Amino acid sequence: MSSIKIRLKFFILGMLAFLSLLFLGLLAFNINNQGFVNLSQVFTDFKKVQKLQSDYIEPLFTLRERNLTLVMSPNEDFKKEADKRLIEELEKLDKTFNDAPKEIYKKWENYRVLLFTTRVYSLEGFDEGSFMNATSSEREQFYDLISDLKQLQTQKLEDSENTFIEAKDNTLKSKYYIILGFLFVGITTFLFDMTVIRKIVDSIEKVQTGLFGFFTYLSNPKKEETEAYIKLDSKDELGLMAKGINSQVKLIKSALKNDYKLIEEATNTLHELKEGRFGKRLTSDASSEELNTLKNVMNEMIDNLENKIQEEITNRSNQEKLLVQQSKLAAMGNMLGNIAHQWRQPISEINAILMEVEAIARFDTLKTDFLLKSISSCSDVTEHMSSTISDFQNFFQPSKEKEYFNVHEVCLSAISIINASLKFHNIELKFNINENCEVYGYPREFAHAILNILSNSKDVLVERKIENPKIILSIKTGKQFTIIRIEDNAGGIKEENIDKIFEPYFTTKHATQGTGIGLYMTKMIIENNMNGFVNVENSQEGALFTIKLQK
Numbered sequence: 001m002s003s004i005k006i007r008l009k010f011f012i013l014g015m016l017a018f019l020s021l022l023f024l025g026l027l028a029f030n031i032n033n034q035g036f037v038n039l040s041q042v043f044t045d046f047k048k049v050q051k052l053q054s055d056y057i058e059p060l061f062t063l064r065e066r067n068l069t070l071v072m073s074p075n076e077d078f079k080k081e082a083d084k085r086l087i088e089e090l091e092k093l094d095k096t097f098n099d100a101p102k103e104i105y106k107k108w109e110n111y112r113v114l115l116f117t118t119r120v121y122s123l124e125g126f127d128e129g130s131f132m133n134a135t136s137s138e139r140e141q142f143y144d145l146i147s148d149l150k151q152l153q154t155q156k157l158e159d160s161e162n163t164f165i166e167a168k169d170n171t172l173k174s175k176y177y178i179i180l181g182f183l184f185v186g187i188t189t190f191l192f193d194m195t196v197i198r199k200i201v202d203s204i205e206k207v208q209t210g211l212f213g214f215f216t217y218l219s220n221p222k223k224e225e226t227e228a229y230i231k232l233d234s235k236d237e238l239g240l241m242a243k244g245i246n247s248q249v250k251l252i253k254s255a256l257k258n259d260y261k262l263i264e265e266a267t268n269t270l271h272e273l274k275e276g277r278f279g280k281r282l283t284s285d286a287s288s289e290e291l292n293t294l295k296n297v298m299n300e301m302i303d304n305l306e307n308k309i310q311e312e313i314t315n316r317s318n319q320e321k322l323l324v325q326q327s328k329l330a331a332m333g334n335m336l337g338n339i340a341h342q343w344r345q346p347i348s349e350i351n352a353i354l355m356e357v358e359a360i361a362r363f364d365t366l367k368t369d370f371l372l373k374s375i376s377s378c379s380d381v382t383e384h385m386s387s388t389i390s391d392f393q394n395f396f397q398p399s400k401e402k403e404y405f406n407v408h409e410v411c412l413s414a415i416s417i418i419n420a421s422l423k424f425h426n427i428e429l430k431f432n433i434n435e436n437c438e439v440y441g442y443p444r445e446f447a448h449a450i451l452n453i454l455s456n457s458k459d460v461l462v463e464r465k466i467e468n469p470k471i472i473l474s475i476k477t478g479k480q481f482t483i484i485r486i487e488d489n490a491g492g493i494k495e496e497n498i499d500k501i502f503e504p505y506f507t508t509k510h511a512t513q514g515t516g517i518g519l520y521m522t523k524m525i526i527e528n529n530m531n532g533f534v535n536v537e538n539s540q541e542g543a544l545f546t547i548k549l550q551k
Helices: 006-072 076-097 102-123 127-135 137-219 237-274 289-362 368-395 407-424 443-464 518-529
Strands: 403-406 428-433 438-441 470-477 481-488 533-538 543-550
Touching (some): 006 102, 076 102, 102 127, 127 137, 289 368, 403 443, 407 443, 407 470, 443 470
Parallel strands (some): 428 470
């Protein structure tokens, strides 16, 4: 047998394998047909389960999400859009549930009634009612309906499981036939192996073991101890093939080692870039020309990225410094204007006292008691003026740390700064408060944001010369949020400007009267520093600013 060529040996083995495969193929074909029938039945049952999931359960959760979106909508525009989507989803489910069992359809009708109750409450502005209904009776009815659907789904799954068990039993029976077939082929092959192809099998096993070691190495090139070598000393075709494979494996291992080193270095560099650490470049050389090209491209990209990031950081830093400086200058200008209004009356009082003292002194009737009393009055007035300066200094000093503060008190401190200016321009300020509440944040920055909005409303009222000008500041408190609304009667904001009102440097005032950063700084304070929300819309009388803060 040793003189028989390997090709002839493989031909004999191939013929035996062909006959064996033909026999097993016919047997498997018969088993496969029976399995296909069983699989079709299981698939049909599964489609019924999937239909319940896709046509009923998933759309119900989508409907529930649309309803909660309507309940949590912050304004009427959002509510209208959410309501539109809710009705669309509801109409689809109405058609779907027409084919549902009577019991489930009845529960769907009950849930639909509760859903419409929540919708009506929300659209009519009864937010608390809609929230309570959505999280209590409507929620219970929703999960009751889902529970029934899942029970129906479970029943369908049980039907599918029974079908599967039956198919499993049939498959088990078929296994015995396959086992018998394999025993016949195995015994025949074993006998042939003992007399003809033992040497071929041993050689093939050695090749297989060597190749398996090589593939194991490919899956983990870092594991140097992995044996990737075919130990075969025969002089036939398999022996020559093994020698050729061994030489190529040696070259591949050397190339992979270099490539993997470069890939690992590139991976570490990318991780450092994600973490914001720059400066590292790829230095290893790979055996692959493509990887070396990629290395050069990555190094060039890192250079360009570092340059662009540095330029962007510099530009943004300069812009932020300019914004802060301009904000300080604008605040200083407003502060000086407000101090001027605060001091106007005290200075007039001092002037009146001095004029009275001068008149009495001219007629030589000035008495010491009267003079001392006049000096005391002037001292009281100047002390009040000094107190005003201290109040302004404390107001514009930034808060160092976040803290819980009373929204009502902070709003009053902002009003005290601008109140004299409002009175000077005959602007009425109405202050409506629902109840005292506390929020977590920076109290002085928040007061500055309120002052910016009040100053903006005052400037517009004065500029447009509104008759009976007024500003209404109201505070409402809910379970999770505190809402501050500031509304004036200056006629509102032009539609083309309302979306740009919070942008930096945007202003509708003359260049000498505004910088366009007051409302921008307000938005930064409320949304970035205090995790709140601020927006503006036009009401029937004028502009309405709304601030929403978490309690």
